[in-house]
Amino acid sequence: xxxxxxxxxxxxxxxxxxxxxxxxxxxxxxxxxxxxxxxxxxxxxxxxxxxxxxxxxxxxxxxxxxxxxxxxxxxxxxxxxxxxxxxxxxxxxxxxxxxxxxxxxxxxxxxxxxxxxxxxxxxxxxxxxxxxxxxxxxxxxxxxxxxxxxxxxxxxxxxxxxxxxxxxxxxxxxxxxxxxxxxxxxxxxxxxxxxxxxxxxxxxxxxxxxxxxxxxxxxxxxxxxxxxxxxxxxx
Amino acid sequence: xxxxxxxxxxxxxxxxxxxxxxxxxxxxxxxxxxxxxxxxxxxxxxxxxxxxxxxxxxxxxxxxxxxxxxxxxxxxxxxxxxxxxxxxxxxxxxxxxxxxxxxxxxxxxxxxxxxxxxxxxxxxxxxxxxxxxxxxxxxxxxxxxxxxxxxxxxxxxxxxxxxxxxxxxxxxxxxxxxxxxxxxxxxxxxxxxxxxxxxxxxxxxxxxxxxxxxxxxxxxxxxxxxxxxxxxxxxxxxxxxxxxxxxxxxxxxxxxxxxxxxxxxxxxxxxxxx
Numbered sequence: 343x344x345x346x347x348x349x350x351x352x353x354x355x356x357x358x359x360x361x362x363x364x365x366x367x368x369x370x371x372x373x374x375x376x377x378x379x380x381x382x383x384x385x386x387x388x389x390x391x392x393x394x395x396x397x398x399x400x401x402x403x404x405x406x407x408x409x410x411x412x413x414x415x416x417x418x419x420x421x422x423x424x425x426x427x428x429x430x431x432x433x434x435x436x437x438x439x440x441x442x443x444x445x446x447x448x449x450x451x452x453x454x455x456x457x458x459x460x461x462x463x464x465x466x467x468x469x470x471x472x473x474x475x476x477x478x479x480x481x482x483x484x485x486x487x488x489x490x491x492x493x494x495x496x497x498x499x500x501x502x503x504x505x506x507x508x509x510x511x512x513x514x515x516x517x518x519x520x521x522x523x524x525x526x527x528x529x530x531x532x533x534x535x536x537x538x539x540x541x542x543x544x545x546x547x548x549x550x551x552x553x554x555x556x557x558x559x560x561x562x563x564x565x566x567x568x569x570x571x572x573x574x575x576x577x
Numbered sequence: 578x579x580x581x582x583x584x585x586x587x588x589x590x591x592x593x594x595x596x597x598x599x600x601x602x603x604x605x606x607x608x609x610x611x612x613x614x615x616x617x618x619x620x621x622x623x624x625x626x627x628x629x630x631x632x633x634x635x636x637x638x639x640x641x642x643x644x645x646x647x648x649x650x651x652x653x654x655x656x657x658x659x660x661x662x663x664x665x666x667x668x669x670x671x672x673x674x675x676x677x678x679x680x681x682x683x684x685x686x687x688x689x690x691x692x693x694x695x696x697x698x699x700x701x702x703x704x705x706x707x708x709x710x711x712x713x714x715x716x717x718x719x720x721x722x723x724x725x726x727x728x729x730x731x732x733x734x735x736x737x738x739x740x741x742x743x744x745x746x747x748x749x750x751x752x753x754x755x756x757x758x759x760x761x762x763x764x765x766x767x768x769x770x771x772x773x774x775x776x777x778x779x780x781x782x783x784x785x786x787x788x789x790x791x792x793x794x795x796x797x798x799x800x801x802x803x804x805x806x807x808x809x810x811x812x813x814x815x816x817x818x819x820x821x822x823x824x825x826x827x828x829x830x831x832x833x834x835x836x837x838x839x840x841x842x843x844x845x846x847x848x849x850x851x
Binding site for chain 1: 629631632633634647649656658659660661674675676677678706707708746747
């Protein structure tokens with residue numbers, strides 16, 4: 343059966359309900375929360391601080407050190423706490439997705455510590471993490487050329503969809519897994535793509551269509567992020 | 578050939594006209610901006626609501642303004658690179674950050690802890706992006722002999738109030754020379770958000786002086802958000818700490834000084850009764 347209607351009744355280019363807030367962690371220099379429906383990520387920024395061990399220091403610019411993790415209660419089956427192969431990879435791609443937007447030249451030999459914790463997961467955690475992190479970095483008063491907006495696109499049973507849930511990621515057609523998942527991040531102002539991963543199969547034509555949709559949706563998320571920051575101090 | 582040339586010229590003309598129009602439009606916008614720029618008296622400037630900007634937002638179009646702190650020029654536009662309030666001083670546009678960590682500035686007074694002693698001075702941690710350094714000459718007026726024991730001036734873990742004299746790439750140079758700059762003995766420490774420090778100090782020190790008078794405490798405020806309180810009794814210190822916490826929490830409200838005054842008198846009456 344082809345995938346003609348989404349499980350939760352959304353349109354194909356519609357995200358789940360977005361909720362966002364900045365300043366959720368009082369002890370951090372900057373913090374934010376970002377939700378895609380049931381997927382909920384919080385991000386905290388500390389620093390810049392002098393980077394140790396010293397051999398990691400860069401005398402030309404500051405470094406972003408990102409740690410992504412899912413908390414043990416965030417998924418149905420308890421996740422073993424601590425870094426895993428998956429979380430180390432996501433930490434690395436998140437760092438690379440956010441670095442182009444940051445201007446850390448004024449903080450040589452120092453590091454900005456960014457912690458992203460997923461407190462509830464239902465697919466799309468790295469994209470929610472990047473959105474939260476981008477808000478937290480801005481909230482920490484760090485110089486940035488732009489915010490980073492991120493969303494996942496995918497192909498379910500031949501149909502291009504935005505912001506997949508776990509059920510959609512596991513969608514099977516004739517007992518064969520038939521989904522493609524593409525996490526995507528962009529700096530909306532200049533349109534530069536900072537994260538693009540692909541899990542599954544897709545034709546080049548379909549990929550182009552998927553990325554176009556992702557760009558459109560990222561611009562919507564960008565507006566939400568701007569709004570959240572502008573309303574942050576009115577409370 | 579001639580036809581082609583004519584077409585070329587026509588196209589050029591159209592382009593030029595378009596450019597002129599664009600320039601006119603941008604000039605119009607600039608004019609508006611100039612009119613909006615706060616060149617009036619300080620009081621009027623305060624009452625004017627300043628715009629909140631986010632990183633990547635184009636704040637000024639055209640070449641009439643200069644990019645200051647927290648902004649960069651990108652082509653013809655000035656773009657904000659920090660989250661905060663937009664401020665225009667003359668032709669300079671800058672962003673005043675409202676959140677985030679402390680960044681040392683020259684002439685700031687900071688309170689920090691001695692974390693290391695080297696043969697040439699003291700290393701200070703003041704919760705900044707790098708550590709601070711006090712050289713022997715800036716640390717004391719006395720003559721220090723070779724191989725002298727530096728712990729008799731400032732020991733490990735001592736708290737000092739120091740002035741920033743230079744911000745360098747790897748360290749921040751601090752000095753102990755100046756009024757009120759010394760080792761802080763005893764007392765207790767309150768940490769507040771560095772952006773709330775101006776409210777704790779108040780206009781010309783009105784707020785901190787009020788708390789000092791009402792509680793009879795000695796208070797030193799560091800721009801890095803560390804505040805040192807020392808009173809005769811621990812109760813007085815706790816009253817002062819509570820007042821400072823209240824200032825931080827209600828920093829955005831009107832007649833804050835009055836509210837704090839009320840709070841302090843109330844707690845004083847309580848103390849006497851006890």
